Amino acid sequence: MKLPIYLDYQATTPVDPRVLDAMLPFLREDFGNAASRSHAFGWKAEEAVEKAREEIAATIGASGKEIIFTSGSTEAINLALKGVVEMYASKGRHVVTSLAEHKAVLDTCKHLEKLGCEVTYLKPDKTARIAPEQVRAAIRPDTVLVALMWANNEVGTLNPIREIGAVCRATGTLFFTDATQAVGKVPVDVEADHVDLLCLSAHKIYGPKGVGALYVRRKNPRVRLAAQMDGGGHERGMRSGTLNVPGIVGLAKACELARTELAEESARCRALREHLHERIERELGYVVLNGHATERLPGNLNLSFHFVEGESLIMGISDVAVSSGSACTSASLEPSHVLRAMDVGEDLAHSSIRFGIGRFTTREEVDYAADAVVKAVRRLREMSPLYELAQEGVDLKTIQWQGGH
Amino acid sequence: MAYSDKVLDHYNHPRNVGALDKASPDVGTGVVGAPECGDVMKLQIQVEGDRIVDAKFKTFGCGSAIASSSLATEWLKGRTLDEAEKIRNTAIVEELSLPPVKIHCSVLAEDAIKAAIADYKRKQGEESNPAQPAGARRN
Numbered sequence: 001m002k003l004p005i006y007l008d009y010q011a012t013t014p015v016d017p018r019v020l021d022a023m024l025p026f027l028r029e030d031f032g033n034a035a036s037r038s039h040a041f042g043w044k045a046e047e048a049v050e051k052a053r054e055e056i057a058a059t060i061g062a063s064g065k066e067i068i069f070t071s072g073s074t075e076a077i078n079l080a081l082k083g084v085v086e087m088y089a090s091k092g093r094h095v096v097t098s099l100a101e102h103k104a105v106l107d108t109c110k111h112l113e114k115l116g117c118e119v120t121y122l123k124p125d126k127t128a129r130i131a132p133e134q135v136r137a138a139i140r141p142d143t144v145l146v147a148l149m150w151a152n153n154e155v156g157t158l159n160p161i162r163e164i165g166a167v168c169r170a171t172g173t174l175f176f177t178d179a180t181q182a183v184g185k186v187p188v189d190v191e192a193d194h195v196d197l198l199c200l201s202a203h204k205i206y207g208p209k210g211v212g213a214l215y216v217r218r219k220n221p222r223v224r225l226a227a228q229m230d231g232g233g234h235e236r237g238m239r240s241g242t243l244n245v246p247g248i249v250g251l252a253k254a255c256e257l258a259r260t261e262l263a264e265e266s267a268r269c270r271a272l273r274e275h276l277h278e279r280i281e282r283e284l285g286y287v288v289l290n291g292h293a294t295e296r297l298p299g300n301l302n303l304s305f306h307f308v309e310g311e312s313l314i315m316g317i318s319d320v321a322v323s324s325g326s327a328c329t330s331a332s333l334e335p336s337h338v339l340r341a342m343d344v345g346e347d348l349a350h351s352s353i354r355f356g357i358g359r360f361t362t363r364e365e366v367d368y369a370a371d372a373v374v375k376a377v378r379r380l381r382e383m384s385p386l387y388e389l390a391q392e393g394v395d396l397k398t399i400q401w402q403g404g405h
Numbered sequence: 406m407a408y409s410d411k412v413l414d415h416y417n418h419p420r421n422v423g424a425l426d427k428a429s430p431d432v433g434t435g436v437v438g439a440p441e442c443g444d445v446m447k448l449q450i451q452v453e454g455d456r457i458v459d460a461k462f463k464t465f466g467c468g469s470a471i472a473s474s475s476l477a478t479e480w481l482k483g484r485t486l487d488e489a490e491k492i493r494n495t496a497i498v499e500e501l502s503l504p505p506v507k508i509h510c511s512v513l514a515e516d517a518i519k520a521a522i523a524d525y526k527r528k529q530g531e532e533s534n535p536a537q538p539a540g541a542r543r544n
Contacts, residue, residue, distance in 0.1 A: 309443055311467040315408070315416055335443065346441030383422045383471070385447035385463040386440060401439030 004319040005365045009299055009358030010153050010181060011323060015250070016206035016359070022253035023208065026246040034243045035234060045245045052252030056213055059255040060179070060198060061189035068214045068235045069248055073180040074104040076199035076214035077147075079239060080176045081108045083225030084145045084197070085117055088174075092142025096173075098122040098130050099341035100157075101149055105178060106337075109147075122148075127292035128157035128342050136167045146175045150182035150198075154325060154338040154354060155291030156300025158186060165194025174223060180204055180212075184258025185266060185297050190215060196223050202247065206359060207254030211247030214239075269299035269357045272366050276355060277301050279370040284377055286390075290325075290344055290352055299357040304348040307387035308380045313353060316376030320369045325352035347396070408468055409502035415472035420479045423461040425449040433525025437516040444470045444510065448477060448517035452525055455485045462517075469507040473497050473514035481518065486525075492518055 006014075026048060034049045036042025053064040070076040085093065097109055099121045109119045120138045122130050130148055139146065146168050151158050161177055168175035176197035179188055184205040190198060201212035216238070217223045231240025258265075281287050286306035302325070305313060310324035325336035334340075335349035344352075355369070381387040386396060408416070424447075425432045431452050438445040444466030451459040460478035464471045476497055481489050494511035497503070503511055 307465060309466050309470075312416070312471060315413075315468040346443075350440070350443035383419060383463050384465045385436065385445050386465045388424065388447075388463055396440060401441075401445070 001362070001364050001368065004321050005369055006321050007355045007357060007361065007365070007369055008321050008323055009356035009361070010156070010204070010297075010354065011356065012203045012209065013206045013358055014360065015208055016254065016257060018257060019207050019250045019253045023246040023250040026249050030245075032245070034245055035232065045243075048249050049243055049245060052248045055252040056200075056255045057215075059183065059188070059259045060200070060215060061191050062215050063218070066215050066218050068216055068238050069243055069251075070199075070212050070214055070239060071210055071244075072203070072212040073102075073178065073199045073201040076201075076212050077102075077104045077178060078108050079214055079225065079228050080197045080199065080216075081105070081112065081145065081147060082228050083238070084174055084176070084223070085112055085115075086226035087224045088144040092140070092144050093117045094120070094140055094143045095145050095147060096120045096122065096135060096138045096143060097147045098124055098149075100124045100128045100130075100152055100338045101147070102153055102178060102180070103337075105147055105149070124157075124341055126342050126344070127295070128152050128155050128290075128338060129292060129295065130159050130164065132160055132163040132167045135164050136171070139167070139171050139173050143171075143173050146173055148175075148177060150177045150179040150188070151185065151297050151300075152291065152338060153181050154336055155302045155342070156181075156297035157291040158182070158295045158297070160295075161195070162193045168196075169194040172221075174221075181297060181300075184255070184262065185269075185299065187262070190217070196221070202251035202254055205254045205258045208247050208250045211244050211251050213251065265359060266298040269359075269361070272357050272361055272363060273299060273301045273355075275363065276357070276366045276370055277303070279367070280373055283370070283374045288344070288348060290339060290342070290348075299361075301355040301357070303353055303355070304344065304351040305353070305377050306348070306351060307384040307390060308377055309350050310352055312380055313351075313373070313376055316380060317369070317372040320372050322356070322369075323354045325349055325354065411476075411501050412469055412472040412503070415475040415501070416468045419462075419471060419475040421459075421461050421475065421482075422463065424463065425451050425459065425461050430528050431525070433521040433523070433528065435517045435520025435522075435524055437520055438466070438513050440465065443467070444513055446470065446474045446513050446517040448474060448514075448521045450481055450489070450521045450525060452486065455487070457481045457484050457486065457489055466510065466513075467507070469501065469503055470510040470513060472501050473503075473510045474517065476500060477514045477518055486522055489518060490522055 032041030032045035034045040053067045057064045174196045183200040196217045198215040203209040288304040290302040339349035427434045436447045447463045460481040462474040464474045494515040497511035
């Protein structure tokens with residue numbers, strides 16, 4: 001077993017060797033510009049791009065013409081939100097989203113607010129889910145877009161997308177979903193799920209960084225977008241810029257693998273996740289699962305460890321790569337906005353760790369991680385004044401803390 | 406973020422983790438911070454005459470908070486109360502090479518030292534003159 005162990009698959013994933021093999025010819029001999037119409041180099045690149053478009057579309061139940069290539073999900077989100085709001089300004093300027101969305105959505109919404117839009121931020125429940133009824137209640141005649149993520153990147157919770165999509169469709173409101181974490185992990189079908197716009201990213205599904213796509217529905221209804229990147233009119237004018245051919249080919253291969261291996265891979269990841277969860281819970285106690293117990297990504301385990309601060313725990317398991325909802329790892333001193341929106345309690349938000357299991361995770365690695373976590377948590381609890389108080393039978397909620405920052 | 410070698414050393418080998426008898430009249434206890442802010446420090450001193458003969462800590466917080474309190478207990482041992490009161494967070498920042506985002510950890514350690522000394526002085530004040538209100542200074 002090689003150290004350090006990578007358990008941060010929601011942050012990014014390694015490129016699958018099969019994806020790299022598919023990409024290499026387009027970095028070497030087939031380096032043409034897909035927009036070059038006058039020679040074989042360009043034709044070959046264009047052919048590869050069009051084939052890739054079909055492959056990616058098939059993964060989400062769409063058609064090739066509905067795929068716009070971007071540099072990744074952040075760009076796709078910006079294009080979807082800003083593009084819809086600009087294009088449908090005559091209908092209204094109201095957007096519905098949630099407090100648990102990724103910063104790419106939240107910060108784009110903040111930007112839209114500055115431009116005069118009104119945004120409703122739905123509050124998720126304690127498991128980070130948004131209910132279809134909340135969406136129905138928030139939609140107004142001037143609502144131009146509902147933007148809700150498929151799977152939460154921090155706690156792995158899956159939103160009831162099909163039901164939310166049905167609400168949007170029934171009210172004639174466009175529905176965008178950030179499916180960055182969902183594609184390749186859970187079945188995605190834009191037709192059955194009533195999705196009008198959807199973004200995905202290659203590097204979350206064992207493809208390269210720097211490439212992603214936006215799905216834009218072409219009929220029932222036809223979605224129109226105002227371009228946010230002006231230039232040569234690539235991607236039917238919706239996103240100018242020379243196409244990243246090797247990246248696009250890699251994204252397509254990653255999608256193909258994700259689609260064909262989804263059932264087997266998600267079962268394997270889920271089993272590993274359950275094993276890790278079970279071991280930690282059995283050997284430690286005072287452990288809380290963040291997110292939904294069953295409606296969650298197969299490879300996501302987000303736990304809060306009572307009486308232990310997240311960053312100090314990460315230091316204690318230095319050869320296991322995980323991430324924390326604690327703020328201490330970031331420049332701000334605020335803990336994760338997702339855990340706050342879920343009302344898990346600020347103390348537990350500071351104690352959260354996200355374990356991300358993926359394609360190359362082994363049972364041996366999971367056991368190593370469980371051993372490391374159990375050992376580190378025990379050591380840190382021994383030096384935690386909160387653990388000491390709890391051992392003495394003091395209810396921490398009854399204490400008046402002072403001098404906090 | 407990379408930690409300084411000294412922070413790592415204190416984190417991996419914390420000095421003086423533990424507890425002193427908080428009911429004892431010659432022990433001063435300071436608890437500062439709050440769980441919802443991500444750090445709580447408990448710092449205790451045992452005093453003989455005007456000199457600190459032992460110090461213990463327990464900390465809930467990031468590695469820098471643990472290192473700051475561990476270092477504080479090291480510095481407290483053997484010092485007089487007057488000397489201990491002069492320990493400033495800036496000295497802790499310098500010794501541990503804390504980055505700007507971690508300065509609050511050193512501030513918390515300084516607060517914990519002051520709170521422990523104040524608690525000890527209050528206990529001594531109450532003992533010599535029980536009529537005085539809590540928190541009154543003896544000198």
